[in-house]
Amino acid sequence: MLVELKSGETLNGHLINCDAWMNLTLKEVVQTNSDGTRFFRLPECYVRGNNIKYLRVPDDVLEIAREKNQQQREESRQNRNGGPNHGGRGGYNNRGYNNSNTQRGGGGYNRGGGRGMSGGRGGGQNQYRGSAGRGGRTGGY
Structure with missing residues (x-):
């Protein structure tokens, strides 16, 4: 892929990693200065996302x-x-x-949440006994 930086430099290489902030790690990189007169080969390069002007990725x-x-x-x-x-x-x-259709939710095993049959918030299955949430029903298996 081709990466052009805000400084005018370009980097051509293979994308290895990209994160949520668009920080890139490139491998087998050819760096070109902003004039296009000097070329450098780098085995690996890290580019911070806020320095990127644009990216060009091949269609395939x-x-x-x-x-x-x-x-x-x-x-x-x-x-x-x-x-x-x-x-x-x-x-x-x-x-x-x-x-079943009669109970909406009621939390998973060892978790509270959801709504029990009485309309309030039902408790989750707490090991072998159900625990009541707000307005929920209690009872074991």
Whole structure:
């Protein structure tokens, strides 16, 4: 990828890492000064995000990133909808212990939260006895 800095220098290299502040780590870098007259080879380079003017990424790399992003969205959507190991909404280890239509939430195992059958906030399953939240019902298994 090509990175142009605010100073006018350019860096061409392979992107290794990028963080939330757009700090970049590049490998096998060719640095060009702002005049375009001097070139330097660097094995690795760290660029602080606030010094970047613009980035140019090849189209084929962008297409690969789009495909991976779409794949991750589909996987997370499957996990949220009750995949085989994650238990979706109202699953055993997720929001509610009981997955029936009569109880909305009630917290997971050892967690409070959600609404119990009486309309108030129900407590979570606390080991083998339910603990009452505000207006919730108490009782064990």
